[in-house]
Amino acid sequence: MMACLPLMGMAQNSWETENTQGQQVNPDQKYLVGAVPVVDGKVQFTKEISAPGKSAAQIYDIILKYFTQLTKEDNQLEQSRIVGKDSINHSVAGSYQEWLVFKNKPLVLDRTRFMYTLTAQCEDGKANITMRRIYYYYDEERDPQTYLAEEWITDEYGLKKNKQKLSRVSGKFRRKTIDRKDYLFNKIATLLN
Numbered sequence: 001m002m003a004c005l006p007l008m009g010m011a012q013n014s015w016e017t018e019n020t021q022g023q024q025v026n027p028d029q030k031y032l033v034g035a036v037p038v039v040d041g042k043v044q045f046t047k048e049i050s051a052p053g054k055s056a057a058q059i060y061d062i063i064l065k066y067f068t069q070l071t072k073e074d075n076q077l078e079q080s081r082i083v084g085k086d087s088i089n090h091s092v093a094g095s096y097q098e099w100l101v102f103k104n105k106p107l108v109l110d111r112t113r114f115m116y117t118l119t120a121q122c123e124d125g126k127a128n129i130t131m132r133r134i135y136y137y138y139d140e141e142r143d144p145q146t147y148l149a150e151e152w153i154t155d156e157y158g159l160k161k162n163k164q165k166l167s168r169v170s171g172k173f174r175r176k177t178i179d180r181k182d183y184l185f186n187k188i189a190t191l192l193n
Helices: 056-070 170-192
Strands: 045-050 081-086 091-105 108-123 126-138 145-148
Touching: 045 170, 056 081, 056 091, 056 108, 056 126, 056 170, 091 170, 108 170, 126 170
Parallel strands: none
Antiparallel strands: 045 126, 081 091, 091 108, 108 126, 126 145
């Protein structure tokens, strides 16, 4: 005979997680309104990263090395390359094409070609990093579609009308783009500190 134990207090679904104040937590919160900044009509992520005690030249060398390594990572396509470097003004630019994978299971591979430019302007003690010129080439094998970030992942297109949830299709692009941007910016911050 099996004993029946009450399951009181256990969440039935992962989305039923609560924060410490007992309020419902929206797992998509960091992807909602304002998460995709638009500057002069273009999607552009920027971050100033501090590098205490490092000169502009030292920061430039670190970032140039990382931007170059990035072109050779497994998810990068052959078009990824450094497109500009200026050791006098301490600026670096890289153009990247890589795979953003939404789902990778047996018989199902849902991914997009993700294209963007990363730039760094280095100064003593800090670097200003920018990700821009973002677009996607989706469903290449069946029905190729090109999406500009401005027409696909902004608050207007990447969120449902109530702005409380991600859109069904473009929302996955928004989520993965923000995650990738966060990874890159955090990696640079780690290298500079």
